Amino acid sequence: MNIHFKNIYCILPCAKTCGTGRSYEVKETNIYVTNDIISGIGTAPDGFIADRTVQGKNKILSVGLVNAHNHAYMSVFRNSADDVLFEEWLFKRILPLEDKLVDEDIYWGTQLSCLEMLKSGTTTFLDMHITKNIVPKAVEDVGMRAVISKGIVGEGTAEYGLTRLADAKEEINNFKNSKLVSFMLAPHAIYTCDSEYLKIVTEEAKKLNVPIHTHLAESPVELKDALEKYGKTPVEYLADLGVFDVKTICAHCVQLNDNDIDIFKKYNVSVAANPVSNLKLANGIAPIKKMLDKGINVAIGTDGPASNNGQNMFREMNFHALLHKGVNHDAEAVSALETYKCATENGAKALALDNCGVLEVGKKADLFVMDINQPQFYPRNNLMSALCYSARGTEIDMVLVDGKILIEDGKSTTLDEEKIYYNASKVIERITK
Amino acid sequence: MNIHFKNIYCILPCAKTCGTGRSYEVKETNIYVTNDIISGIGTAPDGFIADRTVQGKNKILSVGLVNAHNHAYMSVFRNSADDVLFEEWLFKRILPLEDKLVDEDIYWGTQLSCLEMLKSGTTTFLDMHITKNIVPKAVEDVGMRAVISKGIVGEGTAEYGLTRLADAKEEINNFKNSKLVSFMLAPHAIYTCDSEYLKIVTEEAKKLNVPIHTHLAESPVELKDALEKYGKTPVEYLADLGVFDVKTICAHCVQLNDNDIDIFKKYNVSVAANPVSNLKLANGIAPIKKMLDKGINVAIGTDGPASNNGQNMFREMNFHALLHKGVNHDAEAVSALETYKCATENGAKALALDNCGVLEVGKKADLFVMDINQPQFYPRNNLMSALCYSARGTEIDMVLVDGKILIEDGKSTTLDEEKIYYNASKVIERITK
Numbered sequence: 045m046n047i048h049f050k051n052i053y054c055i056l057p058c059a060k061t062c063g064t065g066r067s068y069e070v071k072e073t074n075i076y077v078t079n080d081i082i083s084g085i086g087t088a089p090d091g092f093i094a095d096r097t098v099q100g101k102n103k104i105l106s107v108g109l110v111n112a113h114n115h116a117y118m119s120v121f122r123n124s125a126d127d128v129l130f131e132e133w134l135f136k137r138i139l140p141l142e143d144k145l146v147d148e149d150i151y152w153g154t155q156l157s158c159l160e161m162l163k164s165g166t167t168t169f170l171d172m173h174i175t176k177n178i179v180p181k182a183v184e185d186v187g188m189r190a191v192i193s194k195g196i197v198g199e200g201t202a203e204y205g206l207t208r209l210a211d212a213k214e215e216i217n218n219f220k221n222s223k224l225v226s227f228m229l230a231p232h233a234i235y236t237c238d239s240e241y242l243k244i245v246t247e248e249a250k251k252l253n254v255p256i257h258t259h260l261a262e263s264p265v266e267l268k269d270a271l272e273k274y275g276k277t278p279v280e281y282l283a284d285l286g287v288f289d290v291k292t293i294c295a296h297c298v299q300l301n302d303n304d305i306d307i308f309k310k311y312n313v314s315v316a317a318n319p320v321s322n323l324k325l326a327n328g329i330a331p332i333k334k335m336l337d338k339g340i341n342v343a344i345g346t347d348g349p350a351s352n353n354g355q356n357m358f359r360e361m362n363f364h365a366l367l368h369k370g371v372n373h374d375a376e377a378v379s380a381l382e383t384y385k386c387a388t389e390n391g392a393k394a395l396a397l398d399n400c401g402v403l404e405v406g407k408k409a410d411l412f413v414m415d416i417n418q419p420q421f422y423p424r425n426n427l428m429s430a431l432c433y434s435a436r437g438t439e440i441d442m443v444l445v446d447g448k449i450l451i452e453d454g455k456s457t458t459l460d461e462e463k464i465y466y467n468a469s470k471v472i473e474r475i476t477k
Numbered sequence: 478m479n480i481h482f483k484n485i486y487c488i489l490p491c492a493k494t495c496g497t498g499r500s501y502e503v504k505e506t507n508i509y510v511t512n513d514i515i516s517g518i519g520t521a522p523d524g525f526i527a528d529r530t531v532q533g534k535n536k537i538l539s540v541g542l543v544n545a546h547n548h549a550y551m552s553v554f555r556n557s558a559d560d561v562l563f564e565e566w567l568f569k570r571i572l573p574l575e576d577k578l579v580d581e582d583i584y585w586g587t588q589l590s591c592l593e594m595l596k597s598g599t600t601t602f603l604d605m606h607i608t609k610n611i612v613p614k615a616v617e618d619v620g621m622r623a624v625i626s627k628g629i630v631g632e633g634t635a636e637y638g639l640t641r642l643a644d645a646k647e648e649i650n651n652f653k654n655s656k657l658v659s660f661m662l663a664p665h666a667i668y669t670c671d672s673e674y675l676k677i678v679t680e681e682a683k684k685l686n687v688p689i690h691t692h693l694a695e696s697p698v699e700l701k702d703a704l705e706k707y708g709k710t711p712v713e714y715l716a717d718l719g720v721f722d723v724k725t726i727c728a729h730c731v732q733l734n735d736n737d738i739d740i741f742k743k744y745n746v747s748v749a750a751n752p753v754s755n756l757k758l759a760n761g762i763a764p765i766k767k768m769l770d771k772g773i774n775v776a777i778g779t780d781g782p783a784s785n786n787g788q789n790m791f792r793e794m795n796f797h798a799l800l801h802k803g804v805n806h807d808a809e810a811v812s813a814l815e816t817y818k819c820a821t822e823n824g825a826k827a828l829a830l831d832n833c834g835v836l837e838v839g840k841k842a843d844l845f846v847m848d849i850n851q852p853q854f855y856p857r858n859n860l861m862s863a864l865c866y867s868a869r870g871t872e873i874d875m876v877l878v879d880g881k882i883l884i885e886d887g888k889s890t891t892l893d894e895e896k897i898y899y900n901a902s903k904v905i906e907r908i909t910k
Binding site for chain 1: 552553554555556557559560561562563566589590592593596697753755756757758759760761762785786787788789792795796799800802803804805806807808809810812813814850851852853855856857858859860862863866867869870871872894897898901902904905906
């Protein structure tokens with residue numbers, strides 16, 4: 045379908061710079077979509093005939109947000125374990141429930157998260173899950189773009205770890221022709237994978253030519269244990285094992301020293317900031333300002349809905365832009381513009397997707413349109429600021445992924461929302477019986 | 478009008494305790510409103526005939542939120558000065574614009590904030606403004622409940638300070654018969670009012686029998702200056718001047734030591750936490766957990782829209798509940814329940830309003846109804862958590878103040894929204910010319 049977005053405020057890359065890369069500006073213009081591709085900005089491509097024209101009055105158009113770290117299936121646990129200590133949260137609340145999940149539960153949990161993400165402007169996410177084939181199937185059925193990784197754990201060549209790795213490879217192979225999903229290998233963390241297993245997984249990633257996705261330096265305990273056990277920080281440990289020889293995205297990265305950040309820079313490691321999860325689970329606040337100042341590719345993720353309660357990237361952007369001003373006593377730290385980049389362009393880069401994440405001719409038409417005829421958007425003094433500081437994410441009007449309209453008037457055009465709510469609710473009813 | 482809310486999830490006070498006071502529970506029940514009063518919970522009052530029945534399916538009902546510190550007129554400056562240092566923000570961006578405001582601008586700015594607050598479930602707010610009579614007029618025209626205070630500054634008996642005090646008294650007198658607005662006296666801060674003036678204002682507050690509303694211990698500079706100038710913390714300084722002999726609410730309270738918190742306890746001072754503003758302007762993070770642990774009456778406010786970018790209390794609750802877990806490395810700190818209390822009951826108490834802030838028979842019908850048929854509210858594992866951690870504030874369906882329906886289907890029933898947007902936008906266009 046050819047779509048013309050007419051006279052609409054757009055967030056466009058511009059000639060200026062921001063941090064170590066390009067900057068963005070808000071400009072009223074026309075956007076042309078031909079099938080799955082952004083085919084024109086300002087000027088229609090030759091011979092363009094619109095099947096549909098979307099009037100831009102009181103609307104803002106942007107590339108879709110990229111949620112750079114998630115466990116989408118965990119939405120079934122939302123609000124089931126809040127205001128409790130990490131040990132209680134993980135071992136007494138979440139894991140006993142997780143053990144009872146069957147494939148169908150994972151499917152509905154994933155779709156519920158996808159629905160929430162889409163409705164709040166996210167078009168692409170990086171997922172770490174616990175089963176085989178179900179998450180890519182759920183995502184394809186939704187029509188979102190995702191990079192998927194089965195979380196794997198292991199000890200050397202012990203069978204359980206190799207089986208999990210084989211499962212991950214099988215999943216990758218099963219979906220190798222997918223238009224929407226691609227893959228990473230995901231060794232869960234340094235405290236659930238030993239060094240030999242991490243090396244095996246790294247070699248496998250090289251062979252498969254896929255990046256690595258892992259949790260790193262999340263809690264003070266992880267840091268303390270690494271220092272005691274290896275005499276190294278978690279970052280030094282992974283670097284020395286050779287993991288970073290493969291393109292890597294590390295989630296959390298709260299417990300870092302300056303040398304760790306230099307290592308990230310040296311190996312071009314991407315970071316997924318998870319500010320809400322880190323606060324909720326009392327892990328602290330990641331040194332995002334330092335990382336951005338050193339030119340690290342910082343993306344933003346919500347983490348799973350059990351450690352966040354929501355999958356709304358606007359909320360995450362809000363925390364990302366505000367926290368580091370307060371803790372660094374620097375009101376200029378992590379601007380709205382930098383935050384927007386983290387949530388779009390940097391996210392796509394971290395996910396190794398070069399076909400989305402920026403509003404440019406030739407890129408995939410992964411877009412959201414937000415209704416800004418709401419009090420929180422008046423007066424329109426600075427729409428970039430508005431998007432980062434004033435938007436709630438629930439003002440999304442329309443979402444396109446791969447050129448397909450998946451959300452219109454704030455509602456899914458392709459999914460039975462009530463069915464998803466019903467099925468996701470049934471899961472928790474059954475497993476808590 | 479008599480309204481029956483039928484089979485609706487409600488947040489009700491219960492027999493359990495939370496911190497130093499009562500706890501709340503979520504329960505499906507029936508709520509009856511007779512004119513401006515909550516007349517029945519569970520059981521209809523004798524002879525009740527509903528003029529209107531609201532079906533509760535997929536909805537949650539709560540008392541309206543209380544925004545305990547605001548400068549509502551400043552919405553005209555929204556997003557006009559972000560990501561800049563405090564000195565630039567105040568002296569180069571905000572004050573030069575503020576100097577150009579005329580009464581009509583204040584009116585539209587206030588109404589824009591009221592509209593945003595109502596649409597996100599806030600029914601009552603505490604305001605500090607800069608002109609005379611306009612804000613109470615704007616609020617009465619909207620139909621919200623508010624406690625209003627003209628910000629005043631002065632030096633001893635110098636004329637400018639006494640004139641401002643006289644203006645504040647005149648405003649209080651002009652609206653003394655208002656059903657919806659009440660008043661406080663608002664000496665702006667210890668760095669804009671000298672000690673003699675603070676004593677004069679305190680004596681006047683005693684005579685008028687109104688509380689005092691002030692900014693206190695907001696920035697590191699304010700603390701440093703007070704220590705240098707008076708050899709006292711800002712809190713000690715106000716206590717020693719006798720200000721706290723009058724019922725007082727202090728906004729911000731970021732720079733506190735343990736003794737300051739003891740002083741608040743001794744004098745029963747209420748605190749308005751402003752987490753977003755404190756982060757945005759790089760002032761830091763208030764010791765809210767310590768205050769709550771010591772039984773201080775902590776309320777929550779957004780601060781003005783120039784130092785926040787929004788007037789949405791759900792966002793503020795979100796930061797309030799999450800920040801202190803992260804900075805104290807304590808996942809149990811400041812629970813969803815405590816946060817809800819801060820945003821409702823504690824707010825009403827801080828504002829010296831004993832007729833609202835809790836869902837009880839006999840209280841004013843200041844209520845919101847939220848549509849929870851959205852992905853962020855599924856599964857319904859814990860609706861109190863959902864309200865605090867998952868809600869965005871934009872899911873508000875209906876709002877009543879003083880028994881009148883002011884918002885229905887998320888839209889104002891009494892205001893011309895487009896007219897407010899237009900007029901508030903015109904202000905900034907004119908003054909930035």
